[in-house]
Amino acid sequence: MKIKTKDIPKEGLEIKETVTADELGFAIEDLKVLTPLKVVGEIEKTRSSVSAQVEVAGKYEFLCARCLEPVTKQRKDEFDIHVEIEPTDDVVDLGEEIRQELVVSLSPIVLCKEDCKGICPSCGANLNKEKCKCKK
Numbered sequence: 001m002k003i004k005t006k007d008i009p010k011e012g013l014e015i016k017e018t019v020t021a022d023e024l025g026f027a028i029e030d031l032k033v034l035t036p037l038k039v040v041g042e043i044e045k046t047r048s049s050v051s052a053q054v055e056v057a058g059k060y061e062f063l064c065a066r067c068l069e070p071v072t073k074q075r076k077d078e079f080d081i082h083v084e085i086e087p088t089d090d091v092v093d094l095g096e097e098i099r100q101e102l103v104v105s106l107s108p109i110v111l112c113k114e115d116c117k118g119i120c121p122s123c124g125a126n127l128n129k130e131k132c133k134c135k136k
């Protein structure tokens with residue numbers, strides 16, 4: 001999602017875009033993005049930086065942090081993005097920033113359900129579905 005810096009007026013630029021995971025440079029291991037992401041926001045520019053407030057809506061598939069089962073979630077996340085620029089930079093790539101924000105803020109926190117019982121560390125049983133085979 002590259003934005004030409006000269007297209008950002010003093011009063012700010014409103015954006016409303018639909019971008020695919022590919023366009024944002026998502027790698028499979030980051031996060032599985034199931035639908036194109038809707039990015040709405042406002043971009044502002046100073047001499048040395050570009051900042052944006054964006055809201056990113058999308059549908060993702062995560063692996064539950066406890067039991068590693070896939071979980072599908074629809075989410076809307078807000079990010080403040082800040083990119084340093086040189087006066088000679090014509091283009092700023094907000095896609096990379098958005099990707100990083102998403103990966104950092106979404107990946108570690110997902111559970112398939114609040115009380116997911118997870119996986120037994122010894123026998124590997126998914127304790128939501130089966131009984132642990134270990135001796136207690």
Ligand SMILES: [Zn+2]
Nearest residue numbers: 064067112116
């Ligand atoms: Zn789980």
Ligand SMILES: [Zn+2]
Nearest residue numbers: 120123132134
């Ligand atoms: Zn076990």
